[in-house]
Every structure is written in C-alpha cells, then in structure tokens.
Amino acid sequence: MSEKRLKKQKLKKHLFTKNRLVILNDETFEEVFSLRLTLMNVFVFASIGAILIIFVTTFIIAFTPLREYIPGYTSTKLKKDATELALKSDSLEFAIKKNEAYLESIKKVLNGNLEYAKVNKDSILAISVDTLPDLQLTATEAEMNLRKQVAEEEKKKIEKRK
Template sequence: MSGKRLKRKKLHKKLFTKNRLVILNEDTFEETFSLKLTLMNVFVVASLGAIFLIAVTTFIIAFTPLREFIPGYSSTKLKKDATELALKSDSITNLLKQNQAYISSIQKVLTGKLDYAKFNKDSILAASTDTIQKIDLSASEEELELRAEVEKEQKKAQQTAVKKKK
C-alpha cells in the first residue's frame, strides 16, 4: 500500500512541478520569451491540439468534395445519374416486352393462326402486362373465434386487476 502511495506522490510531483521555458537571444543572451509550464499543462495542450486537428480534418473531408477521393464514396451527381439510368432501363424493358408481344401477334395474323377480326393492339398490350391477383383478406371463422377468446381473457384479466386494487 505505502509503495503505491509513494509512486503516486512521485508521479504527481513530476506532473505538477513547474518548469520554465526560456527563449534567449544567442548573441546577447537577452531573454526574448519566458513561460512557466508543468508536464500536465503540456500534455493537456498537446491532447487538445490533437483533438482539434482531428476534428478539423474530419470536417474538411466530410463536408467538402474531398470525400470523393476516398474509396467507397461517390459524388451526388453520379448517384443521381445512376438512379435516372435505372428508371430509364426499366421503362425501356417494359416497352420492349410490349413491342415483342405486338410483333408476335402480328406474326400470328400474317401466318393465319389468328383471325383478323379478333386482332386489336390495345387488347394485346393489355394481355402483355402483368396483373396482380386479388387475394381475399377477410378473417376466417377460426380467426374470429380466436379473437373472441382473446377478448374474453383480456376482460377477465382486467376484472381481476380491478378486484386486486380494491
């Protein structure tokens, strides 16, 4: 115990011993600048300076175009162009499907596999689009029974809670 206490006192004494930093003119030995420092003061100033430097560097990288030079970051213009191209390619794909359906229908008419009277461009395009099937989402009888049971249990739990409070 006393050994640790002695070490702490020595460390405290080293950290807080005042030293003087003096800058002298070499020719005349005249004191140009003088400053009283402790080791703790130097450590605190150096730590704050490092934190400030890191913060400024992070700010410059995060909020300026310099971030584009870091791998993994892309410019906003590039992202905008990529989304526009994705939308255009989707619409072109849909148009290509519609045109292929139209051409195949025309080929059927030309080869005689389809009556000319039944041919209509709008009906062909409507047939080529994907339709979503309607699903019945109404509750079944079993689900309604389960809901009723849960409501009964909740009412019983509330009644017992009210009785316990009284």
C-alpha cells in the same frame, strides 16, 4: 508509507513541478519569450490540441466534397445518374415487352392463326401488360393466436384503468 504511495507522490511532484521555457536570441542572448509550465499543463494542452485537430479533420472530410475521395463513398451525381438509368431501363424493358406482344399477334395473323378483326394494338397491349397475381392472404394459426393474445392483454389493460 507504502511503496505505491511514495511512487504516486513522486509522480505527482514531477507532474506539477514548475519549469520555465525560455526562448533566447542566439546572438545577443536576449530573452525573447518566457513561459512557466508544468508537465501536466503540457500534457493537457497537447491532448486538447490533438482532439481538436481530429475533430476539425473529421468535420472537413465529412461535410465537404473531399469525402468522395474516400473508398466507399460515392458522389451524389453518380447516385442520381444510376437512379435515372435504372428508371429508363425499366421503362425500355416494358416498351420492348409491349412491342414483342404486338409482333407476336401480327405473326399469328400472318400465319392465319388469328383473325384480322381481333388484332387491335390497344387490346393486345392491354392484355400483355404484366399484372401482379391476386394473392389470397390468409392468417396462419400462429398469427391468429398472437392476435387473440394481444386482444386479451388490451382488455386487461382497459380493466385495470377502470
């Protein structure tokens, strides 16, 4: 037999040799517990136990408030507060812009650059509201070529079905 085969057989014999685990009372030498084990059984149970502990720990950390103590995770309350503050700051910024536009028009009236009859708070605020510019969206040549190619492929598919 080859040397590798002998090593494998020796390892197999060593892994599956039955051993006895005995727990004795130290004073009376009475057998309290006895268990027959192989090295392979011990390895399998230890591996399963380790995987189970990892799984339970991961589950506890991922689905309980403990995850907030891990760097990189934020609390849900913090996320909610940040969103509310962002919305409030946006609305306050918009209100400040409207008030600034109104004050500018008042200054124009006081300096004599604008007639008083033209100063109406509603019309000034309506003008000062920032709107998005009208965008002229046109397709480029590459987009047009792609559209033609897709249309041709769809026609071929339809013809194949018939």
